[in-house]
Amino acid sequence: MVGEMVDTSQTYVPRDSGVLKLWHWLRSHPALLPVVLSVVMALVFALTVPNFADLRNIMNIFGQLGFLGFLCIGMTYVMVAGGIDLSSYTVVSAAAVVGATVMVATDSTVPGCLLMLVIGLAFGTINGIAIAYLRMVPFIVTLSTMVLAEGFAIWFTQAQSVYGLPYAFIDIFSARILPMTWGISARPVGIPVAGIAVLVAALILGFVLSRTLYGRRVYLTGANEETARISGIRVRRIKFSTYVLAGLMAAITAMILTADLGTATTAMVRDVRLMDIIAATVIGGASLKGGKGSILGSMFGLLFLTMLSNAFNLLGVSPFIAMVIKGTVLVAVIGLDVLRAK
């Protein structure tokens, strides 16, 4: 028996293209989750936590984004390309103490800042060469440079803080502009420059990552290194560049933090903050397997975590309880990521 001919050529026209489009759109916008989370969280806290919606507090939160924001941007690039960078927060200290020492000695801003940049980039280059060209495991390499940078900073300062920074330096980086009054704030509150800086950096580097040739190459390298390489993408160069960028971001963080604290110490970014950086990036849609994530997502991930800490602070919740809650949120988000991948 020979089967009768059936004309089935139309079956593959999308039957319900509205649903299909929504599906694709949700899939291609994982940053939606942290954005929604942040907005909901902001509303809830504004209504329930006293002083949360106060202008001064809002500007505080905005300024705090400047502390970890750059590190999150660097981490996003590294993770999208399929790597991880555990060293960035101790590199901040290493760059800060050397740069600050030179600033104090010369009483001028520029040489010290340049030195911070050099040290940040140097650590990024070491990570990049070891991982991209010598093919060592990112986790191990950056764990080593993390210890190396910390050891270096402690040795260099003999565990002492560096004081006496030039006022010009402090004024530039910890400045607040456009003072205004709003709500119950008695004194005018300015917009922190650090927050503006991170916003500008996020817009530019977010654009580069999501829209440009280089950015696509970073994504494809992380999505499947072997395929990317065979497709003609110089994956080693791409991976190298992401670690150098992370180093640069650590250097900028060193400047902002040193100015804000008015001092440089060996433990400027405490180790629990490393977890915040990774958590913000993962909440923002990045995956430890690479190829996923976005600057927009990471920034909202960071905003979410910063608001959480801030609200707990205002409520007087123990910071350790806050850590437990943050850890729980992170596990929940990663769980969601696994579900989404199914």
Added chain:
Amino acid sequence: MTAKLHMQGVTKVFPGVKALDDVSISVKSGEVLGLVGVNGAGKSTLMNVLGGIYRPDGGHIEIDGRRVDFARPIDADAAGIAFIHQELLYFPSLTVAENMFISHLPTGKLPFSVDKRAARARAQASLDQLGSGIRPTARMESLSVGEMQVVEIARAVAMGADIVIFDEPSSSLSIKEKEALFNIVRKLKAEGKAVIYISHFLDEIQELCDRYVVLRNGQLVGSGDIAEVTHDQIVEMIVGQVVTERAARTRRKGGAPMLSLEGIRREGILDGASLELREGEVLGLWGLMGSGRTELIRSVLGLDPMDGGRITLAIDGDSREVSHDELLERTAYVTESRRTDGLFLDEAIWKNISSTTLADYARGRMRVLDKAAEAGTARSMIDRLKIMTPDHHTQAAILSGGNQQKVVFAKWLNRKPDILILDEPTRGVDVSSKGEIGELVGALAEAGTSVLLVTSEIEEMVALADRVLVLRDGMIAAEMLGEDITETALMAAALRTEAAHA
């Protein structure tokens, strides 16, 4: 006798695709049912429903006349259904025995302990039953694809499955391994198992199966006894139109040398292989799996280490020695395994297709990508290669196997390369697309592209190659030209190598 297995009116809808539309099939014990159809027809989906991987949106399954409902793969397991997947799933660093009993390890005397000896003995018993010489203690990663498949089948036997599904089992096997597989299928049949066998090779279907079922666009378009149809009639049902004979072709001569490899060596695998690829020819590289074909290509492209040898490439008419990267830049390489190094599985089709020519879409000083242009290219490739997909935003991972392969082709065609290297280019591709890809390769060679073809399919080699080099023990052992390239000659060359290894 009632059917062992009956699937009634099964329907399955994915976003944008009706993958199965009211399909009914039955299989009796001791019978082999051949399941055929073009890429994306719904074969794997139908079997995934049977294997408990997907819930059907309509219809039901009966085993021994009783209705069953599978919520999870384990339920299908328990009902005696074993599924040998199109893409094998295994734990490379575990042993054969551990892989076979991964979900049902015999427990030892202590709680949570595993009785390794019992596991080994049971593994040995079922491997013996299949007449295989694989040791239960061997590591999975040390086996060839064919051997891994035997392990999967042995697992099915050990579980006491009486319905066995094979999804394109032969597409990565050597000639000898295929024979072994066929014997196993016949054995299962003789033992009274109900077997479902999916393949794009109709001669296999005709040799092994008792009955056939043809799917097209998710619908059942034909079924019956194998003995009552001819090869051409099945092809007609599969593609939905009358097939015309292709005209006999003449073998191309090839022009100036394009790429020459001299004394390529790699420790333990390649022993001074040399060849010359000319402009506008299809050069076949023939040899059994493990003869070093893929290794030669990967070493030369710098993807694996190379311990010695020279690579000379003609660039704008000038021949000079080049680095691996320079060669890689000018080469399109359709790899052997699309899932590991051919595709970005999680990415949309359009991103896969543009990945080889990204710089062409970069605009302005910021080098911003023109996504609309990328999408345009993707859409025209989807039309040109007849890739079956709801749209170009679809993830590569959810395409059917053959359509994934077409996406790999599309991304390289987009590059318009000087050199095209094809390693098993039509693995998992259906009859009609195979013909189309063959024509495409021919047209590229006509237009001056140098094509290096590796394939284990003898008909494909005869149909496409202008010249064939036989690779044996990491060296070029013989060359075949023009009329000498016949199925018999290739078979003899391959068997000679296999015999030398036995």
